Amino acid sequence: MTGEPLPGVPSLGASVSPLDYEPIPTGKIGAWLATLDPGYFALVMATGIVSIGCRLLGHSLIAEILLYATVAGWLILSAAYVTRIVRFPRHFLASLRAPSSAVAYFTVVAGTNVLATALLAHKTWLLSAVLGIIAFVLWLVLTYGLFSSVVLAGNRPALREITGVWLVWVVGTQSIAVLATALAPQLPWLDGGDMLASAAVLFWGVGVVLYLILVVIIFLRLFLIETTAAELGPAYWILMGATAISVRAAAGILDLDTSNPNPLLTQVHPFVAGFAVVLWAFGSWFIPMLVIFGLWRYFVRHYSWRYEAKLWSVVFPLGMYAVASVTLGRAIGFDFFQQLAAVWVWIGVAAWAVVTLLMIAAFTRAVAARPLEANHKAE
DSSP states (O other), X not given: OOSSOXXXXXXXXXXXXXXXXXXXXXXXXXXXXXXXXXXXXXXXXXXHHHHHHHHHTTOHHHHHXXXXXXXXXXXXXXXXXXXXXXXXXXXXXXXXXXHHHHGGGHHHHHHXXXXXXXXXXXXXXXXXXXXXXXXXXXXXXXXXXXXXXXXXXXXXXXXXXXXXXXXXXXXXXXXXXXXXXXXXXXXXXXXXXXXXXXXXXXXXXXXXXXXXXXXXXXXXXXXXXXXXXTTSSGGGHHHHHHHHHHHHHHHHHHHHXXXXXXXXXXXXXXXXXXXXXXXXXXXXXXXXXXXXXXXXXXXXXOOOOOOOGGGHHHHHHHHHHHHHHHHHHHHHTOHHHHHHHHHHHHHHHXXXXXHHHHXXXXXXXXXXXXHHHHHHHHO
C-alpha cells in the first residue's frame, strides 16, 4: 500500500502511516465498510428532519413513510459502523485521530437525536429517552475527546481543514437541546420535565457559543485561504443547518416556557426569543451565498455530479430550515415564518428525493459493475 489517503478516511490533522490501515477488501461490501464516510449518518439526520417537517405541516403520510426510512437508515448504518469498528479498527482509529474527520462522527449524535424526536409523534417517550442517553454519551466522548486531541495532544488541524463540516459539532449539541424540549412534556413525572427543560437551555447556550466561535474561524478560512471546488462542497450547507437547529432548539424552549414555565425558562425567555430571530436571519441571509457556491462548483469548475454521502449535508439544512421556521413562527406568533415553512418543506422533500435517486443509481451501477469485472477476469 502507499501513503495516499483512503476514500472515506481523510488524512487531515494527523500524519497517518500505511501501517495504520488494514488492507482494503476486494469485495464491494467490505471495501465500503473499510472506507465508510464518518459523516454518513447525515442520511439519518436528513430523512428524519424532513419527516418531522412534513408532520408539523400536516403531511402525515409522507412523514410516516420517511420515519420508516429513518429507522431503516439508523439500523443499517449503526450495524455498518459497528462492523467497521470490529473488522477494520485501524481505519476507524485513523479517522478518529484526524480532527477534521473525527468531527464528522457528531452526525451519529445528531442522527440518533433526530430519530428519537421523530418517534415522539407516536408517544414512544421511553425509547426516545434511551436513544437520547446513547446520543448524550457519544456527545460527551466526542466533545472532550476531540477537544483534548486538538489542545492537549497537539493534534491541531490547519486553517484550511476547518470547513463547514466542523459545524456538525454544533448540530450534535443542539440536537440534545431539541430532544430535551420535545421529550420533557411527555415524561410522566414533573421533576424530570423540569430537569430536561433546564438542560435544554444549557445545551442551547453551549451550542450557540460553539457556533459563534466556529463560524468566525470558518469565515476567516473562506476569506484567507484559496478554496477549491472539492472543498467548497455540501459541507458548507451545515453552516445554515447549524443556525436552523439552534433556532429550533430555541423555539422548543419558548414553547416550554409557555406551557410549563420554571424560573430559568422565564428569565431567559426574552433573550432566547430575540437571539433566535437573529440566528434565523443570519441563516436565511447565507442561503443565496450557498446557492452561488453550488453554481460555481458545478457549472464554473465543472465538478462531477456523481453521488457522494456528503450530499445529505445539503438535505438536512433544507429540511431543518422548514422545521425551524414553522416552530419559531408558532412560538412567537409570527405568521410569515409559518407561511414560508409551508412552501419550503417541499424543497426539503424534493432535495431528499433527488439525493435518494442519486444514491440508488450509484448503488445500481456498483452492483452492475461487479459481474462485468468478473467476466473480464474470466476472459
